Amino acid sequence: MSDFGIIGIGRIGTSMARNMSSKGIIVSLYDKSHNSLDNLKNDYPELDSSLVFDDINKFISSISKPRKVLILVPSGPALDEVISLLIQHLDFNDILIDGGNTNPNVSFENHQTIKSKNLLYLGMGVSGGVKGVLEGPSIMIGGDTNAFDQVKNIFSQITSKTINGSKSFEFFGDSNQGHFVKMIHNGIEYVEMQLISSIYYLMINSKKYMYEDVAKIFKKWNDIDLNSYLLEISLLKLTEKTDNGYLLDRIDDKADDNGTGRWMLKHAIDLGCSVSMLNSAIDSRFISGNNITRSKANKMIKDDKKEYDIDFESLANAYRFCRLINYFQAFLLIDSANKSYGWNISISNALNVWSNGSIIKSKLINKLLSDYSVDDILDDKNIFNNLNELKPGLIDILNTSLINDISLPCFNEALNYFNQISSSSLSTKLIQAQRNYFGSHEIKIN
Ligand code: 6PG
Secondary structure: OEOEEEEOOOHHHHHHHHHHHHOOOOEEEEOOOHHHHHOHHHHOHHHOOOEEEOOHHHHHHOEOOOOEEEEOOOOOHHHHHHHHHHHHHOOOOOEEEEOOOOOHHHHHHHHHHHHHOOOEEEEEEEEOHHHHHHHOOEEEEEEOHHHHHHHHHHHHHHOOEOOOOOEOEEEEEOOOHHHHHHHHHHHHHHHHHHHHHHHHHHHHHOOOOOHHHHHHHHHHHHOOOOOEHHHHHHHHHHOOEEOOEEHHHHOOOOOOOOOHHHHHHHHHHHHOOOOHHHHHHHHHHHHHHOHHHHHHHHHHOOOOOOOOOOOHHHHHHHHHHHHHHHHHHHHHHHHHHHHHHOOOOOHHHHHHHHOOOOOOOEHHHHHHHHHOOHHHHHHOHHHHHHHHHHHHHHHHHHHHHHHOOOOOOOHHHHHHHHHHHOOOOOOHHHHHHHHHHHHOOOOOOO
16 A cells, blocks of 8 residues: 555656655555656656556555545646546545645635545645755645644655755645745746846847856856845756757747736735736736737837946846845735735745745845844834845836836836835825715825
8 A cells, every 4th residue: 555645647746756755655646648657667766666557446545544645737627627536536534635836716615625525635835846846845735734734744754954944844724825825936936037037138138248148147146145046047048058059049038827926916906915026027928928019019119229238236236126025025915815814824934935945945035034024024124224225226227227228027116116115105195086086985184
């Protein structure tokens, strides 16, 4: 009999199975497609002791009770199909774990359905990609505490050490908080990716720097406080070559998404919170894919970019500023969700679990934990002082970008947001008055 079942043996499922097997955990693996299973044991000898099935009945019977079954399939129809299959086959108190990127709203509904069948549920976000999941992912969990107690020993064997010395998994609450925290992680990831990409774009368009030069700057930054996994992989991709030259010369600029950023934006809208950094990062992906609009506009507007200089100290400070604002907005969204939904997600625990194994691991996360009161960020003078000190760098870079027709998604939004929150009076005063005029909305007099 096996200790644990995994459904969905794609790239992430295979990494998870290999990670568990290498720790001596016997896993049963199920995938309805033969292709995923055929060469598994030949390709990965560490899976020798695992049990491989394309028959769901045999798969279920092979797992010792109470069964623990991890689903790693895309959310949507594939996930729905697997959950209804498991509901038919699992027994009282067996544990069903959804380890995919699932919308927290869907995770909540799934929990209710699964509970009504007397099964236990965990909604679990897994970060790290193919390599991270193999070597020690970052795992964010929500759902039945009783289920968590039964699997934590397994998670402690397959995860990495975090900055505070714990293992990189955390239980955030008894409902859909695991998927919520993963969704926030992904929103932060989108902005971090966009900021790096905006910097690359600013440098290349100045006509003074080549990919190798951008990579050199990133490498320099990676040795100081600006270090992050995403910066590191960006510098590798900048210098990657194909048979016909640089990879970046061979690929187009259309960036897709799998939906997690959109969910976070929708949650923020529902809660009335600004996540303008994320909004800008998602917009730039949307614009990148809008070929018709772009080709029409390209033809109408002459694109004759001139050479310009970049002050690298300003650029580094602008980048620092924007990254802080990204986390600041994410913290306030978590805080708002805690208050509105009666949750108790600890921001410091979230940062801790992201500090190793996750895609957003960085020195900034470590610094946020050591230098700031992340759970009460609005009372932290330090962050406001730091932002104020970094602000001139951002203004300098924005000046360069505006004069030279360079769009820098997420940079403008960071300054706009900071200026708005730190201003004692806003333009919305007149909006109050306008609404009062045409809608007879009550006007609030101070
Ligand atoms: C992770 C990532 C991962 C996510 C990809 C793709 O933490 O390992 O967040 O879960 O699916 O980054 O996201 P997009 O396709 O939306 O960019």
